[in-house]
Amino acid sequence: MEIVWSVLLINLTFFKIKTLKLSAKKKLTKEEVAQFQSAVSKDYYFQMYYDDLPIWVFLGKVENEGKSDPSEYKYYLFKHLHFEIFYNKDRVIEINARTDPNALVDLSEDKEVEVEFMYSVKWKETNTPFEKRMEKYSHSSSLPHHLEIHWFSIINSCVTVLLVTGFLATILMRVLKNDFVKYAHDEEAADDQEETGWKYIHGDVFRYPKYKSLFAAALGSGTQLFTL
Known part of the structure; x- marks a missing residue:
């Protein structure tokens, strides 16, 4: 040419x-x-x-x-x-x-x-x-x-997105449903068992320490780094 x-x-x-x-x-x-x-x-x-x-x-x-x-x-x-x-x-x-x-x-x-x-x-x-x-x-x-305008390509892309979204939603719902059933069963079984080992102190992670204001000030100013 x-x-x-x-x-x-x-x-x-x-x-x-x-x-x-x-x-x-x-x-x-x-x-x-x-x-x-x-x-x-x-x-x-x-x-x-x-x-x-x-x-x-x-x-x-x-x-x-x-x-x-x-x-x-x-x-x-x-x-x-x-x-x-x-x-x-x-x-x-x-x-x-x-x-x-x-x-x-x-x-x-x-x-x-x-x-x-x-x-x-x-x-x-x-x-x-x-x-x-x-x-x-x-x-x-x-x-x-x-x-x-390639209408066929646009429609094909939209249908593909809808199908993939439907598949992902179905899989996610089945996984969540199985997890809910499992956790509910574990909680029922746990209520029948005596607390041993770490279960005795699992609530202590939410307990405030003594002198919490001083502890917060020390952490905020970076005193722990100076100590290290």
């Missing part, structure tokens, strides 16, 4: 309107057609600059509605670019590029295809000052977005 784009010649002369201009005429080989098919299916786009302003344009589109077999997909390459440039006096403020949906080249078949790349230019005046021309790019992402 690098060879194809290297022959494109787009001349955007300031304030010169062009209705339709031939950019390049190229005969694509089978290998290049296969490369374009792969690039179009992956939503590839190309990037260019005009007066330090970036432009992004998609290479083509895929028509796969109602078709489950990838071999039946239709691959199309955009061959006409339309540039819309806004200017303020002798300064370029904004530039937009869009493709013509009616100017397409069918790349569905693995054969050589001859393509005529065209472009057109239209200039429009604006009151936006030159100092604010980059605000458009600071308020939005610098990359184009594909507007297709």
